[in-house]
Amino acid sequence: MNDTQPAGAAAPLKVDITEKTFRSATGVKIVALRGLSFEVGQGEFACLLGPSGCGKTTTLRILLGLDRQFSGSYQLPEGGSNRVAAVFQEPVLLPWRTVEQNVRLALPRNFRDKDLDGLFEILGLSAMRSLYPSELSLGLARRAALARAFATEPAILLLDEPFASLDERTAESLRRLLIRVWAARPTTVLMVTHNLREALLLADRIIVLAPRPAQVLGVFDVGLSRDLRDKTALDRLVLDFHERFPESA
Ligand SMILES: Nc1ncnc2c1ncn2[C@@H]1O[C@H](COP(=O)(O)OP(=O)(O)OP(=O)(O)O)[C@@H](O)[C@H]1O
Numbered sequence: 480m481n482d483t484q485p486a487g488a489a490a491p492l493k494v495d496i497t498e499k500t501f502r503s504a505t506g507v508k509i510v511a512l513r514g515l516s517f518e519v520g521q522g523e524f525a526c527l528l529g530p531s532g533c534g535k536t537t538t539l540r541i542l543l544g545l546d547r548q549f550s551g552s553y554q555l556p557e558g559g560s561n562r563v564a565a566v567f568q569e570p571v572l573l574p575w576r577t578v579e580q581n582v583r584l585a586l587p588r589n590f591r592d593k594d595l596d597g598l599f600e601i602l603g604l605s606a607m608r609s610l611y612p613s614e615l616s617l618g619l620a621r622r623a624a625l626a627r628a629f630a631t632e633p634a635i636l637l638l639d640e641p642f643a644s645l646d647e648r649t650a651e652s653l654r655r656l657l658i659r660v661w662a663a664r665p666t667t668v669l670m671v672t673h674n675l676r677e678a679l680l681l682a683d684r685i686i687v688l689a690p691r692p693a694q695v696l697g698v699f700d701v702g703l704s705r706d707l708r709d710k711t712a713l714d715r716l717v718l719d720f721h722e723r724f725p726e727s728a
Pocket residue numbers: 501502503509511529530531532533534535536537538673691
């Protein structure tokens with residue numbers, strides 16, 4: 480790990496979006512977000528959980544600076560590298576570059592030759608560094624996308640359903656890998672999912688969203704060490720969650 484790029488952030492993520500609207504092809508106004516306010520503390524792993532179409536991806540696109548047409552404000556975590564990293568449903572790797580080149584290209588020019596052995600090792604990619612994306616399974620491609628995100632030692636990592644469309648076994652092993660790499664390289668994480676069990680397995684806190692227009696219904700503190708989140712504990716957490724948020728069942 481390179482000590483000149485401290486990871487982590489000194490300030491929380493603060494989101495206060497008053498309104499975000501779209502126009503449909505026929506000109507009809509679609510309110511995607513209204514009065515969406517939440518915070519994610521430094522080094523915290525938070526999930527944004529909400530029904531399909533409620534505005535989760537729209538929120539991440541705003542935080543990534545990809546959509547500036549909204550009213551309200553947000554503040555990204557400061558400190559550390561100040562970088563924002565993102566992993567989407569599709570890993571978006573450059574097909575003509577190897578895994579290692581894809582990861583290094585995400586780094587600022589003067590850090591491109593940094594030691595990435597530990598990162599590749601923890602993600603089980605040591606033997607795949609010189610492979611091209613077309614030679615990777617879906618699961619390996621997601622791992623490469625995670626490597627690329629963590630290599631930049633971001634102040635915040637935004638994840639948009641990174642394990643969607645994988646078979647459950649692969650998704651489960653990637654969730655465990657994500658927790659391992661995050662524990663080794665802590666940063667603030669905001670992950671979008673509509674999978675309650677996934678959120679309960681990974682998150683410190685779950686920010687629960689209402690159907691569109693997205694606003695916060697409440698926050699669920701998982702409050703259980705990750706080592707103890709086995710199947711029985713997760714079953715119990717699911718029940719607790721539904722008791723607290725019956726409307727989001
Ligand atoms: N470019 C766009 N033009 C018009 N409407 C849009 C556009 N992007 C998103 N929307 C609408 O905004 C709403 C929120 O979409 P968004 O993709 O943020 O939802 P989501 O919670 O991420 O859904 P999912 O879980 O299915 O991915 C939806 O009704 C969607 O149809």
